[in-house]
Amino acid sequence: MLLSASSTFSQEWIRSAQEGDNMYDVAAEFNQFWEGKTPGKGQGFKQFARWKNFWEPRLYPSGDWSSIDQQAFMEAIRNSDEAQRDGGNWSELGLDEWQSSSYAPGNGRVNCVAIDPNNPNLYYVGTPAGGIWKGTGNGDWTPISEQLPTMGVSGIVVTDAEPSTIYIGTGDSDGFDTYSVGVLKSTNEGQSWETTGLTFTLSQSVRTNRLMAKPGDFETLFCATSSGLYKTTDGGLVWESVLNGNIRDLEFKPGNPEVMYASSNRLYISTDGGENWDSVSDIMPSPAVTERVAIAVTEAEPDYIYLLYADNSFNAFEGLYRSTDGGDSWVLRSDSPNILSSDEDGNSSSGQAWYDMEVAVSPTNAQRVLVGGVNVWESNNGGSSWNLNADWTWPNGGGIGYVHADLHHIEFMNGMLVIGSDGGLFVSTNEGDTYSDLSEGLGISQFYRISVYDGDSDLLMAGAQDNGTNRLNNGTWTHVLGGDGMQTLIHPTDPDIMFASFQYGGINKSTNGGEDWDWSASGINEDGAWTTPYMFSPANPDV
Template sequence: MKIKIIFYLFVIAMVTNFTTATAQEWFDKMEDQSANFFDVQKEANAYFEIHGQGRGTLYKQFKRWESGMQYQIDEKGNRIAPKTIYERVNKFEAQTSNRAQRATNWTELGPFNWKATSGWNPGNGRIDYIAVDPKNTSAIYVASPEGGCWKTTNGGSTWSSLTDGLTYMKIGCVGVDPNNSNNVFIGTTGAGLLKSTTGGTSLTPVAGGLPTNLNIRKILVDPSNSNTILLATSSGIYRTINGGTAWTKTSTVASNDIEFKPGNSSIVYSAGTSFYKSTDGGVTFVNVTSGITTTGRSFISVTPANAEYIYLVQAKGQEFGAFYRSTNSGTSFTSMVTGDPANGTNFFGYDADGKGTGGQASYDMAMCASPTVLDEVHIGGIITWKTTNGGNSWVATTVWSYPNNTGYTHPDIHALEYVGNNLYVGSDGGISLSTDKGGNFASISAGLGIRMFYRLGCSASDPAMVVTGAQDNGCSLLKSTGWIDWLGADGMEAFIDPTNSNNIYGSTQQGSLYK
């Protein structure tokens, strides 16, 4: 009997590991330009047959991707590279003499801000990356996967777009030269690298042997030599020593995150699903496993408060997996906490007590460390969490519904950046700021025109009325008096009664209809 029980437990464990791996596999393929659309579709649907389509299964994220990608493939399901689309549109524009005239016929209508609805709240739109100019912390750049790159020079009071003139708006990250604020690099998700020598106001493509279909996740400019730049990408790490004229691929392992050791740029850390260290400025990398007993989507943080410290956060499927700390520059790590909803340590779930199951760690995951207070670390998944003792214990600093008594940023955290006393959060709803270590947050998104619309409907009787449905930012109504946010969650199909414009209809994910 004991043998049978052990066998059944073994089978259950194997099935669980298989289905978790399968989820990560097809999710990663959504970003892989070489993966066939129909193959990804088949694998994902097989996964949903087992796990359903509910919260935390990544069904929403898959359907978003599927909806957009179906128009970017050939008849066999092979993807048309974003770089190819970018170049063909540019060629067409160059051959068309009245481009400037066409541009003047359009006016951006927004929305440029959001207002609370009830429970599920809208926001401006999704932000995947935040970069603060090291020489001027009032200058902040944000990257939106559908809304381009935006910049503020006054700490978020006003924003301006840097990419409205481009034909490709899928921006993944931004890197600012710590020695020269005019040098700004913008990484796209599929169309390569862009460079500006004017603080972002003008951009040119960077070639130098870089693949045209790179999904660039992070850009590091060496503070001791601005000609040395490292790129963390979905296909590995690329390095240049001449400012981007020529590039070398120094690692074939996909990297989510990359950091210099504070004060010593010859030491570089990288994390994909494991941890890697370089002692020659990123020329070679070695996998470090001492003390790290698990693998999974990972991010790293370092702190000038003690250059020897490294923090590594890791997912287990869609839930929180583990948090590790190194106190010897990555020679070895100590596990500080492992994820288990039963113990209240699923920090990537929906619940502020950590006891909820599920999460979306393949989609939303971020971390940063205080630059001045050792062992103060913030992580984000659905909501944000904080530790002040290096990971031994954690407390939720936000809750995804609004209003609440804990704190609020729009849920689904993609970016965390800590500069001085300012803690920035990038989410599906925009950018928020805390100046008290995560005690309180305020949105500084006003002015960002980055909302990603799925659908819109116009009034048959009032030309000024438009109703829209947006990714994770609900349904909104535009009238002659301005915008009205009236429904949260994922806004889908929306329309106005053709016989009575007072009757407005909106829908959310899974087909719920509201009036």
């Protein structure tokens, strides 16, 4: 039995972007929505702007996704022998670690995380455009999809076989930086990859949202995508569609994998291993006003189900609902403060749930709930009240932990709380009391621009998406400005003079080698391009 999950979006551009409408039509809807409004932190404005900045030169002049060369992409996967590549003599400089003199430092975006069932110290992380990496979190990260074309990964399953078989769900689920070509499989721990029976063309603009194996059965997998939920029982050879719609989340009932929960802008329940699904209609609010629903379950109370709702008008917190009887009845636990906003007090009315919204419950305490949006919030009474657990600014001065903004993965795994955010991989061994950043060695920064000092090639600056402006000096990286880093410049004869910028031409100047910065765009009353170009005069570098 197939069910269809549909939705009406107040922010129509989100639906259009998710469904792969013409890029210029999506941009027109976006501009119409934002006309007369002032965007702020945590509202999703910049995420769309960078999506447009990335895709516009690739889809020009038509804006049509069918112009992407799918055949060339698939040929590259089929011919992914390492020996066939001639990469030249390159060495990585980073950014793979940071010291910070500013706010919101990080290495790069992490979409999803998995742990090797044969080695609890071995992590796998999927990124929006940098493939899949593995490592122990001690600076020893290694990319295992270098032989593939640039791709996003939003779902990972690692089996208990020796050597491990790895499945990845391709594409960038939340940011649309890359679209899915389906599920890929490696039977040699990532040395080579092959397609499975689930493939998409890039022009379909499908996104993989979740990839899970049935507990105790690695031959049975489920792939939740923007075009529906798919199931295989033979390790990926054949897949069947079992649920239509943009399926954003998926969970198994602890102790009974025949019972499953899936969500789009509503909840679905299956009691026969995912073959048939029923829509749960007695939970308010209505799907017509809901952007997204996230699911959490716990081994501590297998009949408990938590649902995190966000509205489709402001992409803000709509409510946390809980069932204690396996979904037969539901209770609203809270609908304030706005735990999906960027504010430390949750007083803002907006959020960006279409981009970052996750929920997890402690496996030992069914009352401890953690929610990730821009920040991390915690509840110790089943979601009735909330406290800020970790803040997106560093150092935050509030006596709480630092986790880089915009969470895409939050899950209790092997006794740890594991988070993937726009700044990397963060892990807590005490259920969120403190956090460690395990991103050192992850070379996943997405740089917009790089500048090198003419007098010393060991001095450079680079502007990174979500991870600010970073200076490399004699082998040491320092995060010198937060936000999004764009165009940078170093004076050709005086390395103490540096320029760095934010999106749309917000330029800053340093006269002491990047230690301190002052606004340098006074008198400029118009916005520039997303990555605004600027340069020194060749005749006079002081101009």
